[in-house]
Amino acid sequence: MIYIKEAILHIFDLNSNEPIFSFAGLDLTEKFTFDYLHAMIEKVEGSDNMKTGTLSEDNPLVQPFNAIQDDFIETTKTLTEKFFSITKLNPEIPPADLLFVYFTLDEVPCLGLFKLNYSDSITHYISYEEETLTNQLIVNRSILPNARQAIQEGMVLQLSNLEYHVIEKKHLITELAEKIFYFTELFLEDKPQPSLKENISMIKKAVQKTSKAFNDEEFQVLADTKDALIHSMTEENVIDNKVIAETLYGNNQEKKEKFFEEIEELGYVDKAPAEVAVVGPKYTKQKFRLDNGIEISIPIELYRDPEVIEFINNPDGTTSVIIKNIEKIKNLF
Secondary structure (H helix, E strand, O other): OEEEEEEEEEEEEOOOOEEEOOOOOOOOOOHHHHHHHHHHHHHHHOOOOOEEEEOOOOOOOHHHHHHOOOOHHHHHHHHHHHHHHHHOOOOOOOOEEEEEEEEEEOOEEEEEEEEEEOEEEEEEEEEEEOOEEEEEEEEEEEEOOOOOOOOOEEEEEEOOOOEEEEEOOOEEEOOOOEEEOHHHHHHHOOOOOOOHHHHHHHHHHHHHHHHHHOOOOHHHHHHHHHHHHHHHHHHHOEOOHHHHHHHHHOOOHHHHHHHHHHHHHHOOOOOOEOOHHHHOHHHHEEEEEOOOOOEEEEEOOOOOOOOOEEEEEOOOOOEEEEEOOOOOOOOOO
């Protein structure tokens, strides 16, 4: 359960390229504010892009994070200064406001930090010229994301053990002349573990490389991989690479060794927390695109049923797909 105690918004002034600090917190009695803060926390905690890390005791941000509970407003100013000192020197990073939330999650004290990127929007304004009232259009360049929109960068930090959950995006850093995850690498000065989405992507790449090395039919192996991933996440709440390898390759030690070699090189983290609900509805179906343009979407529970669908390898190297026992067809026009 989330219990919000304090929240504050610091603004990045596009004209001066400097922060405008707030000296008082947000009004938590306003329902839309309260709902917005909850939505920001859930966007981090419920994302398959969420990464996990723990700050070391010598990390330079440990001291301000430890001071949050005693001096929330002043500490958020210190953190804002460091964050904006990075973003204002790198024009490829979108300008934004910083939203800080001090709350408890299941009675654990936490700090939320959310970067609210600006977007443009057209609005009206009223002008008086020579005693004539005129309604005009104007571009507002500081529109914040609403509660339903995704955010690109945000963090939830457990203040008791300095474990954090973060979503972030790479941006070009001028001094380095390359794109990096500046939120963790420059602001937090830390490197988190890969996200669930990144781990799944690494598994997929490792399977593809292994299939290519042994001339296996890639579409079939990837379908088996999705089945194995869903089973591992559903039954164990982790992705176990040994279970994946056993499911795909059985007693073929050569293929297993190739698979393990590939995922290690890619940076995969074994048995990281994983929930099938987090990765979304695409994992409820097997989807195929055939080279003739036909696309097939099969519910995961029906994919293994030979009374529903069958893939046949023909002598000429082509593949036939047979869909069986259809009683009714509906056009989804």
